[in-house]
Amino acid sequence: RFLGAEAGKPYDFHRWEKGLTRLRSEYKGAGFLTVHLTDAVERCEPSSDLLCPVVTVEEGRRYDVRWEGVSAFTPDRLAEGTGLRADEEISEGALVHDLRERLVAFYRGRGYLRFDADVTVEKPNADRTPLVVSVVEGKRGYVKDVRIEGNRGLSEKTFHGQVTTKGRGVFHWITDSGHYSDEEWNDDMNAIVGLYQKSGYARMKILGVDDVWDDRGGIVKTIRTEEGPRYRVREIVFKGNDHSLRTGLLGLMRNKEGAYLDYPGAEADQEAVAKNYRDSGYLDVRVESEVIFDENASAALRFAIVEGPRYRLGNTVVRGTLLTEAEAILRENPIAPGGTAGEKDLLRFQQAVYATGLYKSVRVQRVKRPEEGVLDLVFEVEETLFFEVEFGGGWGTDTGFRGLLGAKEKNLDGLGRSVSAQAIVSQKEQKFIGDLREPWIFGNRWKWEGGLTGFYDKAERVSFDLRQVSIVASITRKVFERSSVSLQYELSRDEVSNVAPGAVLSPEDQGYATIAAVRALAALDFRDNPFNPKKGALLSGSAEVATLPLGSSVDYWKLSGQSSFYFAVLRHSTIVLSGRAGTARAFGGTQEVPIQKRFFLGGRTTVRGFKEDTLGAKAADGTPTGGDMMVNLNTELRVPLRGELIGAVFVDAGSVWFARNTVGGFDLRKTSGLGLRYLTPVGPIGLDYGWKLDQREGETAAEWHFTVGAVF
Incomplete structure (x- = not known):
């Protein structure tokens, strides 16, 4: 029943493993906390194709867990939180110690800083062995302040910048200041020692930590230190460096002659020297380092090198x-x-x-x-498998219901040439894409990927409808792990229809147009995580020009760029600063940049207090016309709430205008709002509510936006 295996049915390894987990959990739920399972899957007979799985169960003692002094949590919650009935196995010898350690971590992580527990195994009674867990919960508290004594060499400000455990502040419910964690506190102690040792205090010690409680449960933690002498590097000596100059090796090191000794950095310097040799072909190199302390607070670093052969x-x-x-x-x-x-x-x-x-x-x-x-x-x-099928669906305030279906063959010729097709359909847009990729368009010396992509796009915009058939030839080169540059030539046949009368600014704004453009793009992604970044930067930009010699019936050029910066603040929160800007101009015989190539703002990824594409330049009848100039600024604070749920507070601003319009020019509109994000493996699901800070007559006060994927 628990193992999920039946006679005469095919053997399923994953189902068998899940069955073992269920069986172990059932035993532990019945009190056999140290149960041990051993399984083997063998042939029933040497010449048979039938398998006879065998499970050997060593039940161990049957415990009767008794909780004493518990009031803040139920016994079932404690059993779950300490993993008492989890599916991992534990030995008799480790049961008492592990249970106590997990209890301490569970309680202190929830603010019970004076918590203590005693776990004892009593004499067996009948068929059960009493396991008595006596706890002293104490009053729930918080960290009021963290102080340091004996710090003559390093300032209080430097010390506080090193530790993550902070005294409770006014906005502790947002910043999580005042929270105590054994794991974080131990990390803080190691960080303090590391900070001192990097600053020359190689023999610094933490003498102890004094805790002083107040009547409200606040605790002041005072760290007592003994700094010891501060050492300077007298000399750095290399032996055995037959094929590397001393000056070159010195340039690799964190420690410098005459500077204060970076004691942990001596090990890093040893690895830097070894890495330099290995990168130069000396794969068998051995480097040993030694720090020799003198009585006059100076030190010498010595590195012994055995180079070995160069491969x-x-x-x-x-x-x-x-x-x-x-x-x-x-x-x-x-x-x-x-x-x-x-x-x-x-x-x-x-x-x-x-x-x-x-x-x-x-x-x-x-x-x-x-x-x-x-x-x-x-x-x-x-x-790997070379044929892939992808599908998905969703809903957004800007698109309505949408779905995706695609297929890709990654290995047409044994050399990685790929072909793919994709359909993306929503209530407002239907897009069909076919793509052919050649990994080495110029040979492996230049490492450019070639692409030939066909598009069919039918979309409903705020001020017009667009039907577009295009083909794009491109070459792309990867420059960093998630960064690339690309050059493209696009030839498209556009049909613009149902244009709002006020949005028609030139003959190119309605009817058919052939657009032939060359385009350069660059994307530099230095974020720590593309789905939920906490630090780093994302930079991108594009430049394109369409003109008659390229085969275009309209002439224009267009530049745009975006920068987003991510900063970790307030323990686990993140501030995002993002800005984008663009400009476009018509030239030659074209009166105005075609409407489908103008800039529009407003919506879930730009200025969230406005509906999609409704911010900026408007005709006399209120129809959005887009513009040839654009600027967009975003600031967002993201605060973890619970599990994968994140809260957000944001301020957006933006303007779209025509450079030659002296009447309705630059007009920066500002909005603010709140949002929720739920993190998934494919990106966040977000709900935002943005309200206008400068609402004008005839405008709604605010807008809702729902999105799947990063906002910026």
Whole structure:
């Protein structure tokens, strides 16, 4: 019943493992807290294809858990919170210790800073063994202040900037200040020691921590320190560096002669020297470091180096390819034939092979020939599935219901050439895309990816409808892990219809137009996480020009860019600052930038106090016309609430206008609001409510926006 295995049915490994977990949980729920399961899956008979799974159960003692002194939580909540009935196994010897440690962490993490517990195993009674858990919960408290004594060398401000445990502030319900965690406190103690040792106090000690409580449960924690002498680096000595100059090695190090000793940095310096040698082909290098302290508060750093042979790349053997060619791996090699086989380049080689998306595992065996100074490589790969199907659906305030269906073949010719098709359909837009990708359009020396993409797009905008058929030829190069540059040529046939009368500013704003444009794009992503970033930056920009010599019936140029910066603040919160701007101009025989190429603002990703594309320049009848100038600013504070739920407070501002319009020019509109985000593996689901800070006659006071994916 628990194992989920039935005679005569196929053996399912995952179902079997889940069954073992259920069986273990049932035993622990019945009091067998130290139960041990051993399973084996063998053939029923040597010549048979039938399997006979066997589970051996060692029940151990049956415990009767008795809770004493518990009032803040129910016994079931404590059993769940301490993992008493969890599916992992625990030995008899570790039961008492682990249970107490988990109880302490559970209570103190919830503010019971004076909590203590005693866990004892009493003599068996009948068929059960009493496990008595006596607790002293104490009063729920908080950290009122954190202080330091004995800090002559480092300021109080420097100290407070190093620790994450903070005294409770006015906005503690947002910042989580005053919260105590054993894990964070231990990290703070290590951080303080590390800070001192980096500043020259190599023998600094923490003598103890004094806790003083007040009547309201506030605790003042005072850290007593003994700094000891502050050491300077007298000299740095290298021995065995036959193929590296001393000046070059000194440039790699955190420690400098004459500066205060960075004691933990000595180990980092040792690794920096070793890494430099390995990256230069000395793969067997050994580096040992020693810090010698003098009586006059000075120190010497000595590094003993055994370089070993310098390797150059020999043969590269590929194994495991069935549907791909060996060339798909070999062309990723950044090392020239017979070139130096440095650690950094070898790792780049392996990562580049995995990044092709053709293999789900890439293992590299290094075969060294030290006498010859040659390194041979054996690549063992396991190919992935090359055909993918994707589908999805959702709803947004700007699109209504929408759905996605796509398919992709990633390996047309054994060398990673791919073809894909995708349909994205919503209540306001229908888009169909076909795409062909060639990984090495100019050969593996330049590493540009070539693309040929066809689009069909039918969309309803605020002021017009657009039907577009286009083809885009592009070359793209990856410059960092999540950054790229791209050059494109697009030829499209646009039909603009149902244009609001006030939005028609030139003949190009309605009817048919052929647009041929060249475009340059760049995207630099330095965020720590693309789905839920807490620090880093995202920078992007584009420039395009359409003109008659390219095959276009309209002439214009357009520039736009966006920058978003992410800062971790208030323990676990994040501030996001984002700005975007753009300009466009018509030239030649074109009177105005075509309406489908103008800038529009308003909506869930720009200024959230307005509906989609309704902010900015308007005709006399109130119809949004778009503009040839745009600026958009966003500030957002994101605060974790519970689990994957995040609260947000934001201020947005933006303006769209025509540069040559002296009457209705730049007009910065401002909105503010609140939002909720729920994090999912594919990005956040968000709900925002933005209200206008400068509401005008005829405008709504606020707008709701629902979105799937990052706002910015």
